[in-house]
Amino acid sequence: MMDRMTAASSDPPVTDSEGAAARGPDLTDLLRRSARGDEEAFAGLYDATSRRVYGLVLRIVRDPAMSEEVTQEVYLDVWRTSARFDAGRGTALSWLMTIAHRAAVDRVRSSEASRRRDDAHASATQEVDFDATAEAAHTSIEAARVRKALDTLTEAQRSAVELAYLGGYTHTEVARLLDLPLGTAKTRIRDGLIRLRDTLGVTA
Amino acid sequence: MSPDLHHLSGAYAVDALDTDERSAFEQHLSLCSACQSDVHELTEAAHALAALTEAAPPASLRTAVLAGIGQVRPLPPLVVDDAAQPVGGDASTAPTHDEPEPVAGEGAAVARHAKVVPLFRRRTTWIAAAAAAAVLAVGGVGVDAWTSQEPELTAVQEVQQAPDSSTVTSSRGELSAELTYSRELGRSAISMTGVPPAPDGMTYQLWYVGTDEVARSAGFIEPDDGRGQSVLEGDLSRAAAVGVTVEPAGGSDAPTTEPIVVLALG
Incomplete structure (x- = not known):
């Protein structure tokens, strides 16, 4: 809820839907210290999250050089706005990933970037997907949990969610790609996310 | 909504x-x-x-x-002041906010609030309720945007930060309502807590009640878990009070039930 009091606590949340945040360092604390200009804390934040941020950006943007650029912008933005993080509105990881996802999506939606992505797509897609998938499979219990949760979605929901989140497509584009009537994709995305939320046990 | x-x-x-x-x-x-x-x-x-x-x-x-x-200074935290106060120096640099257009899907509601329907037998109800309600002016409560990276002035903030912004509250038992309004902007925003879930097929409808005792629909509020917030549709300028009633889903042209809240405007 909006008014939950976790913001007042300096302890990490006991149950963290993101899993990684609960196992690793306290990201909320690192973020708070970063807001006060603590560069060491920020380095800790980077080390704890950069695989996830860079991996997502790379998945959406495809072009490795451009992905590095976007990732760097994301972290500078996180550093700059760290004081604006509100723990009452979600986990630190979720906040950070929201910035990263938005940045990656904004980048690919500029026409120049789209062209470059398309060029890079053919050569990089297979490799990137395979590497990321293979790596995740043996390094992350969480990945296994997420896969299992994804299996509870209908095929239609799953495709829509993946194209939107991992592909960076708008719901209009998703509708086109899946040959759905306009307006249907956003419902599929929402229904899919609700299923995912319920399976993963995410609570606000 | x-x-x-x-x-x-x-x-x-x-x-x-x-x-x-x-x-x-x-x-x-x-x-x-x-x-x-x-x-x-x-x-x-x-x-x-x-x-x-x-x-x-x-x-x-x-x-x-x-x-x-090393070359970037972290931004200071957002400090939300008593928004009922004029914002002073920030006002000139605050992002301007276009007059919000009715968004797609709300056309029906817009059409409805254009209708003016006399209150008839409801007249006394509003007056009695307004008199009974504990009405007091208090400072506004700041509400920042959901994504506050680059703070934008939300419609609520716009009302709260208007130089002539005032707030009235009313509570009855668990139910509490707070209305922030600006005569200058002709707009207001209501926030409510402790609202019981609307019965099946019913909705909470907002009303501007004019000095002429006529209630004009001002949109809806959809509380979740007892809490809700809404910017009222329509023009505040001729309103003497704001009321909330329970109406059949889709809204009514005029109030059909006793108001659960009435806030008299100063």
Whole structure:
């Protein structure tokens, strides 16, 4: 809820839907210290999250050089706005990933970037997907949990969610790609996310 | 609020709205606690997918990032002051906010509030309720935008930061309502807590009650978990009070039930 009091606590949340945040360092604390200009804390934040941020950006943007650029912008933005993080509105990881996802999506939606992505797509897609998938499979219990949760979605929901989140497509584009009537994709995305939320046990 | 907008929460959570939809939804989001909660949860769920695509960035990126932050000053935290006060120096630099257009799907509600329907037998009810309600002026409560990276002036903030902004509250038992309004802008925003769930097929409708005792529909409020917030539709200028009634879903042309809240405007 909006008014939950976790913001007042300096302890990490006991149950963290993101899993990684609960196992690793306290990201909320690192973020708070970063807001006060603590560069060491920020380095800790980077080390704890950069695989996830860079991996997502790379998945959406495809072009490795451009992905590095976007990732760097994301972290500078996180550093700059760290004081604006509100723990009452979600986990630190979720906040950070929201910035990263938005940045990656904004980048690919500029026409120049789209062209470059398309060029890079053919050569990089297979490799990137395979590497990321293979790596995740043996390094992350969480990945296994997420896969299992994804299996509870209908095929239609799953495709829509993946194209939107991992592909960076708008719901209009998703509708086109899946040959759905306009307006249907956003419902599929929402229904899919609700299923995912319920399976993963995410609570606000 | 429009169900069309509610259904954008999933697409918003995965950044799948186009630019226009995004800003329309963000405006709605700043006022709709149900959508805030939705977006909040669905965003967390969506980001779980990023566990599937982890990849190690090159070491040079770490060096570049850490070198980069040395040259960037972290922004100070947002300090939300008593918004009933004039905002002084910030007012000139605050982003301007276009007059909000009625968003798609709310056309029906817009058409409704244009109708002016006399209150007839409800007249005495409003007056009695207004007299009975504990009405007091208090300072406004700051509400910042959901995504506060680059703070934008939400419709609520716009009202709160108006130089002539005032707030009235009313409570009865658990139920509490707070209305912030600006005569100058001709707009107001209501926030309510402790609201019981509306009965099936019913909705909470907002009314501007004029000095002529006529109630004009001012849209709806959809509390979630007892809490809700809404910017009223229509023009405040001739209103003497704001009321909330329970009406059949889709709203009524005139109040058909006793108001649960009446706030008299100063």
